[in-house]
Amino acid sequence: MLQVARAVAALQKYDAQKPRGTEAKLFEDEPSTVLLQLALKLIPPARRNAAKISLPHLLHTSESTVCLFTKVDKKEALKLLEAKGVKGITKVISISKLRKKYKSFEAKRQLASMFDVYLTDVRIYHLLPGLLGKKFYDRKKFPIAIHLNKDDLQSEIQASVTAVRAYIGRGSCISLP
Numbered sequence: 001m002l003q004v005a006r007a008v009a010a011l012q013k014y015d016a017q018k019p020r021g022t023e024a025k026l027f028e029d030e031p032s033t034v035l036l037q038l039a040l041k042l043i044p045p046a047r048r049n050a051a052k053i054s055l056p057h058l059l060h061t062s063e064s065t066v067c068l069f070t071k072v073d074k075k076e077a078l079k080l081l082e083a084k085g086v087k088g089i090t091k092v093i094s095i096s097k098l099r100k101k102y103k104s105f106e107a108k109r110q111l112a113s114m115f116d117v118y119l120t121d122v123r124i125y126h127l128l129p130g131l132l133g134k135k136f137y138d139r140k141k142f143p144i145a146i147h148l149n150k151d152d153l154q155s156e157i158q159a160s161v162t163a164v165r166a167y168i169g170r171g172s173c174i175s176l177p
Helices: 002-017 074-083 095-101 105-114 122-132 134-138 153-162
Strands: 036-039 051-053 066-070 091-094 117-121 144-146 164-166 173-176
Touching: 066 074, 066 095, 066 122, 074 091, 091 095, 095 122, 105 122, 105 134, 117 122, 117 153, 122 134, 122 144, 144 153, 164 173
Parallel strands: 066 091, 066 117, 117 144
Antiparallel strands: 036 173, 051 164
């Protein structure tokens, strides 16, 4: 752990000493991006779900657009979200609507580009790869599974939206944005 702290301190020192204006940025106040790559001694077993890692500086803010895939229809899901005091969900799409309306490749591609974060009911998580298609997952827009029957649903959604997901594959390296 001491080595990690030293490495982070050295990286911050390097970033502070680096002359500004040398790299091309779209906006003036745009923060610098750091990608973390972990090299493991042993290859971990592959996981279907991503590991959630919370960070002090958020990648997604309250202005981020969030889509929720549910098993029940939209009206029931909105009643449930309202009853539990959930805010921040931009759109709710039921599994039946997803099967009917987003059947074509073009519709799936547009859906993948419409929202920043995708949440799904844990009961239908296993159905989504076939319904959303390969291009959806190629863009790294993996839906995050949440339990809609939790008492404190707002904190569950907030934790899922603000966390970084580590997808553990079949190798000994893991990259985090």
